[in-house]
Amino acid sequence: MKNATAKRLGHGAALNREDLARLDRFLHPVRRVPAGTDLIQRGETVSCVRLMISGLSARYKLLPDGRRSIMALLLPGDFCDLHVGVLGHMDHSVMTLAESEVVETSQSDIDGMMGAFPNIARGMRWIDMVDQSITREWLVSMGRRRADRQMAHFFCEIYHRMDMIDEVGSNSFALPMTQEELADTLGITPVHALRVLQSLRQSGMVQFQDGRISIPKLDSLETFAEFEGDYLHLGRS
Amino acid sequence: MKNATAKRLGHGAALNREDLARLDRFLHPVRRVPAGTDLIQRGETVSCVRLMISGLSARYKLLPDGRRSIMALLLPGDFCDLHVGVLGHMDHSVMTLAESEVVETSQSDIDGMMGAFPNIARGMRWIDMVDQSITREWLVSMGRRRADRQMAHFFCEIYHRMDMIDEVGSNSFALPMTQEELADTLGITPVHALRVLQSLRQSGMVQFQDGRISIPKLDSLETFAEFEGDYLHLGRS
DNA sequence: CGTCTGTTTGATCAACGTCAAGACCTGTGG
DNA sequence: CCACAGGTCTTGACGTTGATCAAACAGACG
Known part of the structure; x- marks a missing residue:
């Protein structure tokens, strides 16, 4: 019985026994977050990388008049802010839509793991690419x-x-x-x-x-x- | 007088003399592409990485009824398909809207350069992140x-x-x-x-x-x- | 001179938004 | 146990944004 993260990564790259073991160690500790909580807010400096373990979250922005736009849904196995460290600050917020479990870690931990475990690195890049692809498809849906x-x-x-x-x-x-x-x-x-x-x-x-x-x-x-x-x-x- | 690529990268990371020199070597040969040409087509297996040097291109999809959705504009300094190698095939097409100059290189070349020149690597990740951010903002625009x-x-x-x-x-x-x-x-x-x-x-x-x-x-x-x-x-x- | 692409205009119509109100449910405090 | 508040869902009447259809016009090019 694999976890959602392993399943997601496994779609982008074949994971072996050591990869899975490393992942298991990585997925602790888990933080439980109630529904309606901001995981990250726009303007914040990003200090860590978050990974969805269970539940449902959303990337969103608020407009000056208070209307909201949700730009992505984060399902188990999705990363909240992979790589955003290179940007100075968040340009949008992320909130839980339902009670969720997340793992919080550091960018350097991620980088270390990606360096030592190429399959995991490949899987993470795959997740990233698919997320971008989904965002583009949403644009098509919105526009056409x-x-x-x-x-x-x-x-x-x-x-x-x-x-x-x-x-x-x-x-x-x-x-x-x-x-x-x-x-x-x-x-x-x-x-x-x-x-x-x-x-x-x-x-x-x-x-x-x-x-x-x-x-x-x-x-x-x-x-x-x-x-x-x-x-x-x-x-x- | 720096080129567009150096200027773009320079916004995400400080480049030193060696970085710029490496970039200069990288930006050859340049291929000139007339307007209205597909640089990559949906379904294609991606074999190389392309970089916009001059001109204007667009990511787009065609719907079954022939309507078109343009999901991104590629300006000089933008990458057409950085990292898409991890995906099996293109899920959208890229075409030139105007006569453009592009550099075509291999993913392994890119990886090599990113490995040896951390500033350039950081700049490229920055470009990637900003492109994602722009796509999300387009979603807001479309929706709200x-x-x-x-x-x-x-x-x-x-x-x-x-x-x-x-x-x-x-x-x-x-x-x-x-x-x-x-x-x-x-x-x-x-x-x-x-x-x-x-x-x-x-x-x-x-x-x-x-x-x-x-x-x-x-x-x-x-x-x-x-x-x-x-x-x-x-x-x- | 005709064709093609891109721009422009007008009339009409469908999709979607706005406004307003009520129903239902849950939790809370008296 | 009841009253009340707040959130979500639901419905109806009406207004606005943007789509559709049709046609004319201008410049580029062979």
Whole structure:
């Protein structure tokens, strides 16, 4: 039974027994963080690297008028701020959307591990690249997909990302976020998010209630969303 | 007289004489590419790393119905595909919007240089981080800013990025892209792009004609766009 | 002279936002 | 046990932004 981090890294590089052992030592101590807590705030100087072990977090920015934009979801195995040390300060904030577990370590620890364990280093670079790819796909969704397709596309993506770390069971998984948070990640209003959600519900493609989502027929949803999963770099290309 | 690459790297790390000398050797040979050429296509296996020397390129994706989404502009000093080697294939394409000069090299060359010249390595990581930051800010613009503010914000950003490599003269600079390409980067239609452009022209904040843009009063434009430049990580903050 | 690409304009329509209000649930204090 | 507050979800009426459709115009080029 591997942890989410090992599963994620394993998609980008083959890990051997020593890699896994090093990782296990790395994943301590775990800090438990309640929902709605800022892990890092905009403007802060970054002093350490954080890794999501469990739960759900989000990168976000607040605009002058108080509106919010969520620019990324951090799932177990994602890094909050890998490499941001080279920048002077954070240009955005990261908050937990649900109770989460994180590991905090130093950039030098990371660098040391990457130097000594090339497979892990390769896996981490892979995670980094995939995160960038996801951000670009979100741009496509925002710019060129209608809200219903965009939401469907978003759900497909999260399904695959959750599946990657074995968090999907019988076509459903925990997605502990509110409609408002969903709206902020799609760039729409909560009212519209609800209406789109209702139309997806009516068509029988999605259930989303009480922090849990169920996707009975992923195929239909992917077709509807015109989902092309290559940007997640999962397959045997 | 330093080149654009050195200027960009220099913002992220202090370069000494040897660093600059190594860079100079690195920047050969230069390949000249006409406008409208794909430097890399989606699905391709990445065999080399490309660096923009001059001109203008764009990361983009095409949707099944033929619409296009431009997810990033590559200015001189930007890397086309730094580190994408760890991914099996490109998930998007890169094309020149104007005649450009690029340097093509291998990932192992890059790795060698980064290993031997820590300042350069640091500068390259800085460029990478800033590019990610810019992508995130575009997400904010797409999701939460009206088209007029979004376009204004975009122009402010490009102004600063061009200024960083000393390409701005008397408040104007070359931006050789069409209205259609502009629309594809903002996620709107060409017709609407024109109308927004006209409103910005009328207010006297922007001139944009014949591949050149002029911003007489950057302050006004930044205020209008609610532009907060910290995400470009330029300042001495 | 015709074709092509890019720009411009107008009329109409759909997607999405705004405003306002109520329902439901949970936790809290009297 | 009840009253109340706060957060989330839900619904309806109406307004705005931006898309769509169609056409004309200008310059570059063979």
